[in-house]
Amino acid sequence: MTYDPTGHLLLTPVDREAPVRVQRLRQLGMGEWPDPAFDEFARKLAEVTEAPFSMVNFIDENQQFFAGLHTPNGAHTGSDLAAASGGVSRIMARDHGYCPHVVVRRKALVLEDVCDYPRFAGNPVVDEIGIRSYLGAPLIDRTGIALGTICVVDTEPRPWGRAGLETIKSMAAELVEQIHRREDGRI
Numbered sequence: 001m002t003y004d005p006t007g008h009l010l011l012t013p014v015d016r017e018a019p020v021r022v023q024r025l026r027q028l029g030m031g032e033w034p035d036p037a038f039d040e041f042a043r044k045l046a047e048v049t050e051a052p053f054s055m056v057n058f059i060d061e062n063q064q065f066f067a068g069l070h071t072p073n074g075a076h077t078g079s080d081l082a083a084a085s086g087g088v089s090r091i092m093a094r095d096h097g098y099c100p101h102v103v104v105r106r107k108a109l110v111l112e113d114v115c116d117y118p119r120f121a122g123n124p125v126v127d128e129i130g131i132r133s134y135l136g137a138p139l140i141d142r143t144g145i146a147l148g149t150i151c152v153v154d155t156e157p158r159p160w161g162r163a164g165l166e167t168i169k170s171m172a173a174e175l176v177e178q179i180h181r182r183e184d185g186r187i
Contacts, residue, residue: 012095013104017146018061021103024145028183031065031148034090038068041150041178044068045171047187049164051152056139056175058148064099066090068150096124098134099149103175107147108137108172110165113157125153133158135165137172141181150175162167 025031046054056068065116069090095098098120102109111134117120125131135158136151150172160165 012100015104021145022060024143025058025147030067035067039070041175042068042070045150045152048171049152049167051154053154054152056150057146059100059142060096063094064092064097065082096156097125099136100113102136102138102149103146106138106140108165108169110135110160112160130155132156133160135160135168137168139172139176141154141176
């Protein structure tokens with residue numbers, strides 16, 4: 001477990017499934033490079049949720065990789081976030097953000113204002129990037145492995161509510177089905 005030595009809060013959860021996840025992602029040919037289909041899915045996710053930033057995120061033992069990325073200016077490099085953080089791209093450290101919690105918990109996570117939750121308010125993305133709200137859901141495939149997440153973030157608090165939770169879960173199921181179709185050669 002990773003703890004904040006001053007506050008003793010769990011910052012990044014232990015991820016015992018990571019080696020199996022990496023093996024499954026390699027089998028699927030995903031998680032190591034940008035994918036135009038995932039970029040399009042991220043664009044659609046941003047549109048549906050009216051969020052400025054959205055990602056299709058795959059997580060290994062050390063980092064997160066945004067195989068799908070949408071930013072307000074339509075760039076797929078994370079340059080909008082880079083302006084605030086000095087260099088966020090499609091790769092982010094595993095201890096940044098909230099997706100590692102979603103993968104380990106295997107449940108959707110709604111943070112309308114991350115500053116309302118001491119456990120999450122100290123995350124580096126708050127100060128370094130300015131993230132104030134998060135909505136994410138796991139991508140659990142047919143083998144039962146949580147491959148990663150889809151998520152949306154905003155630099156302002158957002159009242160995602162129950163509707164946001166249902167939307168993100170539904171969109172995650174849609175993307176998992178797309179991944180299964182790809183694996184089966186139906187795409």
